[in-house]
Amino acid sequence: MTRLSRQDSLFLLLVVFLTLATPILLQPFPEGSSLAQFNAGYPDLMQRFAIYGIFAMGFNILFGLTGYLSFGHAAFLGVGSYSVVWMYKLLGFNVVPGLILAVITSGIFALLIGYISLRRSGIYFSILTLAFAQMSYNLAYSVFTPLTNGETGLQVYGKDPQYLMGPNSPNSPHFFGLAMIDSVKLHLAGWEFTFNIGYYFTAVIAIIAFYIALRIFRSPFGLMLRAIKTNRTRLDYSGVNTRPYMLTAFVISGMYAGLAGGLLAAMDPLAGAERMQWTASGEVVLMTILGGAGTLMGPILGAGFIKYFENIFSKINESVLHDWFGWLPHGVQDFVVAVINPFVGEGWHLTLGLIFVLVVVFLPGGIMEGFQRIWKAFGRKSVDSSAQTELNPAE
Amino acid sequence: MENAVLHVADVHKSFGGLHALSDIDLQVMEGTTHAIIGPNGAGKSTLLNVCIGRLAPDSGAVVFDGEVITGKKPYEINQMGVVRVFQTPEIFPDLTLLQNVLVPAFAKHDGAFRFNAVKSLQDRKDIAEEAELWLGDVGLAAKKDLVASSLSRGDKRRLELAMGLVQRPRLLLLDEPTAGMSRHDTNSTVDLLKKIKERGMTKVIIEHDMHVVFSLADRITVLAQGQIIADGTPDEVKGNPKVQEAYLGGAHL
């Protein structure tokens, strides 16, 4: 085996720490305080952060490194979910067989779709991936209903065989007996922290996924993918067969998506075709670009950012706003609330859209570029800048 | 007895009505430096394009080391040891100089494809050192961590050269390697090419600068309007009146 550079080891340690401490870090406000609704340290949401972080990390290996923009990665997410639920139905609620199957089936799926889509590049590649994903979505509702259970969605029924279910096995997704839904709650002064098994299981997998992505970024394979992004034709004249490189990157990112889809079903034992819809494919593109395509941390931050908005910002409604601006004179209060209201609650998409436009225009490198500028302003060197520019083996 | 490393056999290539190459028959001998000269638009770059598989000839074939390479893919031809240095720099603009040289270096060591994700770049010190060595030879060692797009045109040409040399090709095809360089850089490039020649690398060099041609070439082929009008040692070509007419409009070389 090989070692990581000092810088990368520190980087990895930092990621491990942040991931494991998430239940505390995302719960900064005491219970019952007016800001408590901004707390994100509850299991369901934290699991989503980790799962979509994995999805975006894998997408970034394709899009961030090679520049090939897939608009169909949600198909793999769906395949992963269906695989896991099928294993629940056949074997039982242990998530391990399902997750292994999810990675394998999404890999095979990605191999087929990638083999054909990669015959084209640029916008034609994007459209081919989009077409394949929409086909998968439609087939899940029609031809494949025996496999997908159509519009109802795939779920576990009492009559399912579940051959490996022991008498004492939990009756919900579990990891060798540790039920995903179990949590330990810790009350400290006014604060409440929830340490959930499902979250920590997902977090450990996310850390492993991050480590693998880090290795790919630092490897000769990763260098070839970067070279494809900047000048693919030159590689032909440098003795490199770019096709298998592209296909491998595509399959790896498809497997990441399948794993993420599988983990969604580990959180909630359901799989539906809506997971394959183009909006879900578009979301991972937004996450990656918002966070910073081609950086290691960016897509994870982008995923967290969007999921936070979707779950927290969307809960702010008119009465909450009136609460906040209660100190203003009545007329002014109504006016301020009327101005802000379209941007919160149901309107969170609008705010996210505005932020996205601002980021793309002023920070083409995404949130990571923002961080780097701040670090630079303080005269320091950011850790992740190495992910973008330094692949210096002499260090 | 010398043997031909490269044999361009009866190659024709036309673009629409324009005969860019007609009846080209050319042999490049092992260990020699073979210059191809000719006025702008003579078909010199087109000839190299045919050799590396970028363009398919209308008829004829290119034979390398006794094997027909016409019809093979560009990366296969490169892997056989035929490497081209481009006239207009074809670099990886967003990568650092070192990375630019590492890419062809890995292609040489690991072949056309290898899923090489377990080892990190740092574990391949041998390749990195080799890449830095060649960057040093073309005078770019100090700039190895700069992004390639920030280089001047002359520096890009030198980077191109390092990207070709790092593959230690059996046959190096140089398309105007000194164009756009200062006098000083041209001289150091010529010195470098002489050094490589001592190591026995076979080269084809297209060049407009006669000083460079005559200080390097063992043999010269003159192209004009897609045809070979002269072929011989530098002295033979220098005295050839046809060459003086076609190439320099009657002026003396």
Ligand SMILES: Nc1ncnc2c1ncn2[C@@H]1O[C@H](COP(=O)(O)OP(=O)(O)OP(=O)(O)O)[C@@H](O)[C@H]1O
């Ligand atoms: N892909 C192409 N399509 C059409 N015409 C082409 C193409 N490539 C070259 N030509 C034409 O073929 C002729 C030979 O071009 P080529 O680039 O080989 O000349 P050259 O000898 O390299 O000239 P220079 O010294 O300017 O580099 C020119 O008239 C050129 O316009």
Ligand SMILES: [Mg+2]
């Ligand atoms: Mg030319």
